[in-house]
Amino acid sequence: xxxxxxxxxxxxxxxxxxxxxxxxxxxxxxxxxxxxxxxxxxxxxxxxxxxxxxxxxxxxxxxxxxxxxxxxxxxxxxxxxxxxxxxxxxxx
Amino acid sequence: xxxxxxxxxxxxxxxxxxxxxxxxxxxxxxxxxxxxxxxxxxxxxxxxxxxxxxxxxxxxxxxxxxxxxxxxxxxxxxxxxxxxxxxxxxxxxxxxxxxxxxxxxxxxxxxxxxxxxxxxxxxxxxxxxxxxxxxxxxxxxxxxxxxxxxxxxxxxxxxxxxxxxxxxxxxxxxxxxxxxxxxxxxxxxxxxxxxxxxxxxxxxxxxxxxxxxxxxxxxxxxxxxxxxxxxxxxxxxxxxxxxxxxxxxxxxxxxxxxxxxxxxxxxxxxxxxxxxxxxxxxxxxxxxxxxxxxxxxxxxxxxxxxxxxxxxxxxxxxxxxxxxxxxxxxxxxxxxxxxxxxxxxxxxxxxxxxxxxxxxxxxxxxxxxxxxxxxxxxxxxxxxxxxxxxxxxxxxxxxxxxxxxxxxxxxxxxxxxxxxxxxxx
Numbered sequence: 001x002x003x004x005x006x007x008x009x010x011x012x013x014x015x016x017x018x019x020x021x022x023x024x025x026x027x028x029x030x031x032x033x034x035x036x037x038x039x040x041x042x043x044x045x046x047x048x049x050x051x052x053x054x055x056x057x058x059x060x061x062x063x064x065x066x067x068x069x070x071x072x073x074x075x076x077x078x079x080x081x082x083x084x085x086x087x088x089x090x091x092x
Numbered sequence: 093x094x095x096x097x098x099x100x101x102x103x104x105x106x107x108x109x110x111x112x113x114x115x116x117x118x119x120x121x122x123x124x125x126x127x128x129x130x131x132x133x134x135x136x137x138x139x140x141x142x143x144x145x146x147x148x149x150x151x152x153x154x155x156x157x158x159x160x161x162x163x164x165x166x167x168x169x170x171x172x173x174x175x176x177x178x179x180x181x182x183x184x185x186x187x188x189x190x191x192x193x194x195x196x197x198x199x200x201x202x203x204x205x206x207x208x209x210x211x212x213x214x215x216x217x218x219x220x221x222x223x224x225x226x227x228x229x230x231x232x233x234x235x236x237x238x239x240x241x242x243x244x245x246x247x248x249x250x251x252x253x254x255x256x257x258x259x260x261x262x263x264x265x266x267x268x269x270x271x272x273x274x275x276x277x278x279x280x281x282x283x284x285x286x287x288x289x290x291x292x293x294x295x296x297x298x299x300x301x302x303x304x305x306x307x308x309x310x311x312x313x314x315x316x317x318x319x320x321x322x323x324x325x326x327x328x329x330x331x332x333x334x335x336x337x338x339x340x341x342x343x344x345x346x347x348x349x350x351x352x353x354x355x356x357x358x359x360x361x362x363x364x365x366x367x368x369x370x371x372x373x374x375x376x377x378x379x380x381x382x383x384x385x386x387x388x389x390x391x392x393x394x395x396x397x398x399x400x401x402x403x404x405x406x407x408x409x410x411x412x413x414x415x416x417x418x419x420x421x422x423x424x425x426x427x428x429x430x431x432x433x434x435x436x437x438x439x440x441x442x443x444x445x446x447x448x449x450x451x452x453x454x455x456x457x458x459x460x461x462x463x464x465x466x467x468x469x470x471x472x473x474x475x476x477x478x479x480x481x482x483x484x485x486x487x488x489x490x491x492x493x494x495x496x497x498x499x500x501x502x503x504x505x506x507x508x509x510x511x512x513x514x515x516x517x
Contacts, residue, residue: 009291010122019292045125055405056108056125060284063277065400067386085287086120087402 003031003076006083014039023082028059029072031082046084056087099163100137104128104304107406115161117221117296119303127403128304130161138352143323146354153209153312159348160312161305162216168245169212171201173312177320177468183436183449187456191466193326195317196439197473203264204474205395205442206313206338207237213309214298215241223296224248229286230299231279232261233395233442233473238298239268250295254282258480278388280400299335307403310338314345317468318355325360327465330452332444332472333364333373333418334396336403342470343410363460364411364418365451367391367443371420373404378418382408392423392481393443395473417460421450429453430475430482440475448472487511 002022007015015021023038025031029051036043048054052072059066060083066074076082104113108126119128141158149155153173154166176196184192197206211234218226225248228238235251242249249270253261254277265272275282290297298306318325325346331339343362350358366374369391376384384404389397401407411418421429430446433439441449452469455461475482492498506512 006288008120008287010120010125013122045123054125056120056127058284058400063281065280065386068388083284083288085284086125087400 002078003080003082005031005035006081008084008086010086011042011045011084014042014045025076027072027076028061028066028074028082031076032072058085058087059083060085099161100132100134100140100158101161101163102131102133105131117217117223117301119301130304130308132159132161132348134348134351141352141354143319143354146319153212153309153316156312156315159315159345159352160213161308162213163220166212166216167219168216168241169201169208172208172212173200174316175200177317178437178439180437180469183433186432186436187453188463189456189461189467190464193317193321193466193468194433194437194439194471195313195329195468196471197313198439198441198445198471198475203233203236203240204477205233205237206310206472207233208241209312210234210306210309210337211237211241211298214238214296214302214306215245215247217302217305218247218296218298219245221296225250225293225295227252227286227290227295227297228299229253229279229282229297231257231394231397232264232477234299235261235265235270235272236268236477239265239270242270243268252282252286252289254278260477264477279398280386283400307337307341310341311345311348313338313470313472314342315349317342318346318349321466323349323355325355325358326468328361328363328416328455328461329468329470330363330365330448330455331470332396332448333366333404333407334370334398334401334444336373336401336405336407338470338472339364340403340406340410343414360414361416361460362410362414363416363451363455364407365448366418366420367393367396367426367447368420368422369393370397370399372399373401373407374418374420376404377408377411384408391426391443393426393447394478394481395442396444396447417455417458419451419454419458421447421454425450427482427485431485433471434475439471441471442473442475442478443481444473445469445471445475 023034025034106121106126109124151174178194180192200208227250229252251265251270251272255274290300346358349355370389386400389399426446429450
């Protein structure tokens with residue numbers, strides 16, 4: 001069944017306009033690598049030259065910010081939901 | 093002669109990679125996810141503004157309209173802003189400071205917090221862009237500001253809040269006609285969901301897709317401080333940090349005033365204040381890193397309990413550039429400072445204001461602030477909205493019959509105690 005990834009507007013030109021795409025992998029890092037194979041170019045929008053998540057990108061695994069889990073090494077399994085969300089929002 | 097319609101905004105620009113975009117409801121760079129910021133033509137603005145032009149205008153935030161990203165005659169927030177800069181002599185004496193001021197947004201119109209500034213600008217833009225529905229993720233001050241300004245502008249309004257917020261906050265939004273939706277989760281969860289809703293439904297979320305405009309409204313807090321001090325800056329200003337909007341924008345306001353020739357010197361140490369239970373930015377400042385690790389907030393200062401600040405990085409940069417610093421205040425320190433401000437100056441701050449005052453006191457104790465310097469403490473919200481934060485620690489009222497002899501007896505009983513009714517000798 002794979003993993004569902006929600007994609008924000010700025011990245012949808014890589015996904016043919018789709019707001020949700022499928023991917024595979026056993027960690028967030030592996031999923032991003034798989035996304036980049038399926039949608040070339042998306043990877044460098046998410047990761048910097050050092051392979052770290054860019055400062056203004058937040059990734060949520062089943063609703064939890066991956067920085068509260070094991071960041072890019074967080075374990076992912078089939079049926080999980082991943083959301084990629086721009087960090088810039090908020091102010092109560 | 094300048095027309096009323098003239099605006100000095102040129103476009104949106106990514107703060108990270110410099111990519112530019114036309115003025116639109118867009119807040120994130122498509123190239124690098126960096127935040128977009130409004131760009132102005134300062135050379136042209138410099139020729140159009142003057143102290144006398146601004147001083148002749150009504151006392152509201154639109155007196156600085158050239159420095160704001162709006163077109164045409166302002167329609168939203170006609171009474172917002174231009175709150176008092178209160179010279180705090182008694183509090184200053186308490187802290188050992190010669191020249192202490194409170195910039196008092198507890199009396200901002202119409203919803204008693206600094207959010208009336210940012211929302212005035214955001215809803216002006218929502219109207220310009222033709223949105224019919226305005227929205228926000230909020231737990232209080234922003235919700236009421238959006239709901240009230242939307243009501244007056246005749247716009248549909250939907251407010252998103254985390255579940256478990258106080259009943260008063262729901263009343264304070266619903267009353268203005270807004271639809272309120274509570275989300276099972278914390279504020280950061282609500283914020284994330286709203287980012288996705290903004291994307292899908294095309295509503296104007298003031299603090300998401302209108303964020304480049306919204307945040308510009310916060311500059312007016314800084315413009316007013318400078319004008320009210322006689323077109324000069326204080327030596328220090330202490331500002332609360334939650335999502336990270338107001339502090340970098342006040343720093344930007346000071347730079348812009350210099351850039352367009354309204355002040356001569358833009359030097360001012362800008363200090364950040366966070367609650368100890370929600371201090372991701374101060375943690376990073378003290379560690380000397382740019383990397384902000386999010387936290388799960390736990391503090392009575394709900395209005396600044398953001399564990400995952402969008403603009404935290406820019407707070408760090410503005411603080412460091414200005415030569416400022418930052419500290420945290422514990423919940424008891426926050427409550428003590430709220431009481432001190434109320435007893436010395438008759439100003440009732442929400443916990444965010446207790447936080448800035450408590451941090452200012454620490455900066456004095458650390459000798460980062462000199463007794464002879466001019467200090468402004470930012471109080472950005474009203475304590476009447478957060479009574480539960482302080483009510484418990486206060487003495488209960490005395491209850492007596494409507495008889496003079498009962499009062500006489502009470503008077504005698506309290507005479508000689510720590511709190512005599514006639515006041516201490």
